[in-house]
Amino acid sequence: MQAVRHIAINVFRESVRDRVPYNLVIFAILLISASYLLGQLTAGQDIKIIKDLGLAATSVFGLFIAIFIGIGLVSKEVERRSIYALLAKPISRPQLIAGKYAGLVLTLAVNVLVMTVALYVVLAAISWNASPEMRAAWEAPPLDPQLLKALLLIFIELMLITAIALFFSTFSSPILSAALTFALYIVGHFNADLKNFELVVDSQPAAWLARGLYHVLPDLSAFDVKMQVVHGLTVPAGYLVSAAGYGAMYIGALLLAATVIFSRRDFK
Amino acid sequence: MTPAIELQELTKDYAVGFWRPRPYRALDRLSLAIAPGEVFGFLGPNGAGKTTTLKLLMQLIFPTSGSAEILGKPVGDVATRRRIGYLPENPYFYDYLTAEELLTYFAQLLGVPSADRGRRVSHLLDRVGLGRERRFQLRKFSKGMIQRVGIAQALINDPEVVFLDEPMSGLDPLGRRDVRTLILELREQGRTVFFSSHILADAEALCSRVAVVAGGRLAASGRLTDLAEFRIRGWELVAANVSPSALERLRPIATRLTEISSGRYTVELPLSETPDALVTMLAGAGASIVSLNPLRDTLEDFFVQQIAAAAAGARADAGEGGHAGR
Numbered sequence: 001m002q003a004v005r006h007i008a009i010n011v012f013r014e015s016v017r018d019r020v021p022y023n024l025v026i027f028a029i030l031l032i033s034a035s036y037l038l039g040q041l042t043a044g045q046d047i048k049i050i051k052d053l054g055l056a057a058t059s060v061f062g063l064f065i066a067i068f069i070g071i072g073l074v075s076k077e078v079e080r081r082s083i084y085a086l087l088a089k090p091i092s093r094p095q096l097i098a099g100k101y102a103g104l105v106l107t108l109a110v111n112v113l114v115m116t117v118a119l120y121v122v123l124a125a126i127s128w129n130a131s132p133e134m135r136a137a138w139e140a141p142p143l144d145p146q147l148l149k150a151l152l153l154i155f156i157e158l159m160l161i162t163a164i165a166l167f168f169s170t171f172s173s174p175i176l177s178a179a180l181t182f183a184l185y186i187v188g189h190f191n192a193d194l195k196n197f198e199l200v201v202d203s204q205p206a207a208w209l210a211r212g213l214y215h216v217l218p219d220l221s222a223f224d225v226k227m228q229v230v231h232g233l234t235v236p237a238g239y240l241v242s243a244a245g246y247g248a249m250y251i252g253a254l255l256l257a258a259t260v261i262f263s264r265r266d267f268k
Numbered sequence: 269m270t271p272a273i274e275l276q277e278l279t280k281d282y283a284v285g286f287w288r289p290r291p292y293r294a295l296d297r298l299s300l301a302i303a304p305g306e307v308f309g310f311l312g313p314n315g316a317g318k319t320t321t322l323k324l325l326m327q328l329i330f331p332t333s334g335s336a337e338i339l340g341k342p343v344g345d346v347a348t349r350r351r352i353g354y355l356p357e358n359p360y361f362y363d364y365l366t367a368e369e370l371l372t373y374f375a376q377l378l379g380v381p382s383a384d385r386g387r388r389v390s391h392l393l394d395r396v397g398l399g400r401e402r403r404f405q406l407r408k409f410s411k412g413m414i415q416r417v418g419i420a421q422a423l424i425n426d427p428e429v430v431f432l433d434e435p436m437s438g439l440d441p442l443g444r445r446d447v448r449t450l451i452l453e454l455r456e457q458g459r460t461v462f463f464s465s466h467i468l469a470d471a472e473a474l475c476s477r478v479a480v481v482a483g484g485r486l487a488a489s490g491r492l493t494d495l496a497e498f499r500i501r502g503w504e505l506v507a508a509n510v511s512p513s514a515l516e517r518l519r520p521i522a523t524r525l526t527e528i529s530s531g532r533y534t535v536e537l538p539l540s541e542t543p544d545a546l547v548t549m550l551a552g553a554g555a556s557i558v559s560l561n562p563l564r565d566t567l568e569d570f571f572v573q574q575i576a577a578a579a580a581g582a583r584a585d586a587g588e589g590g591h592a593g594r
Contacts, residue, residue, distance in 0.1 A: 013364070
């Protein structure tokens with residue numbers, strides 16, 4: 001466990017030294033300028049747009065971190081041969097995978113946490129300056145705790161994407177890993193459509209194939225409750241638990257597969 | 269006594285070719301036993317199988333057949349790695365870390381107690397001559413400095429067995445001397461050192477025993493001076509101010525006589541000739557002796573012979589049709 005912790009902290013340190021936290025500055029600038037501009041242009045809609053923008057930006061910025069750091073977690077170590085000295089230390093290969101994954105999840109957690117705080121600060125500022133007419137037009141309170149549910153699901157989705165990137169990085173090149181992870185991200189958001197594919201095709205084998213793919217590929221739309229939260233709709237706790245459970249199982253399966261592949265690999 | 273390192277019939281085949289992979293034998297049934305406290309030189313030309321052997325010992329690659337043990341435990345035993353150190357060939361480390369941070373990180377992974385960690389990191393960085401640069405990021409380091417960091421990290425846990433893959437690589441003459449001194453210190457402390465090299469002088473200066481690999485096979489092993497391939501085959505004498513009369517006396521016995529500059533000669537003598545008498549004669553004739561060295565086949569000569577023998581062996585095996593490709 002100590003080894004996993006030390007490896008994770010080193011991954012976190014690498015992302016800090018590689019200036020990953022700069023994205024937080026861009027995020028803050030984006031939110032503050034958007035809130036200022038929207039305050040001039042809209043009446044009552046600004047809070048909804050800021051929520052939407054904040055959640056979308058958290059998701060997109062996190063996606064870039066998960067993919068572009070995730071694909072290098074293992075492959076960069078192998079390519080640069082830093083793995084030689086590392087694996088000669090008393091750590092098992094599964095521990096290395098676990099540590100690398102935990103390190104990037106820690107980076108993402110800090111990122112999402114800071115973005116959450118920034119979003120709430122901007123929303124509080126808008127709320128503070130809002131007129132009673134504007135307040136009346138709001139569908140949901142500005143500092144709606146429901147936002148936290150959406151942010152939690154975004155974080156779980158980012159953990160899943162990190163696991164996908166790490167899985168590919170155990171056996172393919174960074175470019176191929178990035179392409180495959182991004183492709184799975186896109187497919188994952190349309191995966192739910194495959195579930196009912198038999199309604200739009202006559203071919204039974206095609207319907208079976210679509211149903212099979214639905215079960216194998218990640219269903220990332222399960223983690224997207226941005227629209228509901230922004231419009232003040234309640235996200236049931238049961239849904240949150242089932243989505244988190246689905247994410248945890250998928251992540252577990254990916255990490256297990258990554259470990260199996262990595263444990264058998266020769267580093268020539 | 270349990271050997272510090274033991275290899276039994278260790279073999280590694282790689283698959284080469286994309287569409288129709290064929291086995292390529294990088295290491296062929298290598299067996300060795302290294303006693304605790306030995307400084308063992310693992311010699312061979314490039315592509316002989318030295319790094320493959322070290323990677324098998326570190327379990328960076330898995331053997332096709334055979335086995336290896338370190339300190340009486342199979343190489344896969346994670347706990348044993350607390351007791352060993354390893355310098356990879358042409359090492360690369362995280363360039364965003366400082367030398368101090370890298371050593372601290374590795375010390376943490378090796379379970380070096382926190383009370384000793386700082387002191388040990390400082391001592392080793394001073395020892396490899398990087399005390400002043402300890403807080404520089406590794407991206408600012410030269411190849412030689414990275415090699416020194418690599419040596420320091422291999423010793424951070426005060427290991428019982430140290431594996432050094434081409435430790436002199438990338439070092440200037442001063443650095444090479446430092447590493448030699450370091451290895452000698454390790455020997456005095458009773459550590460086992462297994463180092464690979466293709467430079468005979470390193471092995472001669474440091475090793476109690478050597479093994480020579482060529483073409484993935486063990487070509488020879490034993491004490492360097494006992495190996496028939498490296499026995500003395502004559503003498504090389506360099507003398508200055510050699511008078512014409514002394515030169516005339518040298519001509520019949522020299523196997524080769526070369527004038528380097530005016531009055532300065534290199535004389536090669538057969539093993540049967542006693543150099544002491546010749547030195548006395550030359551000194552008596554007013555010549556000054558610049559150097560006298562034994563002549564032996566160089567490791568390079570030996571490599572060439574072994575590669576030719578290995579190629580002949582492979583042709584014979586291919587003729588019999590029973591051996592993996594090489």
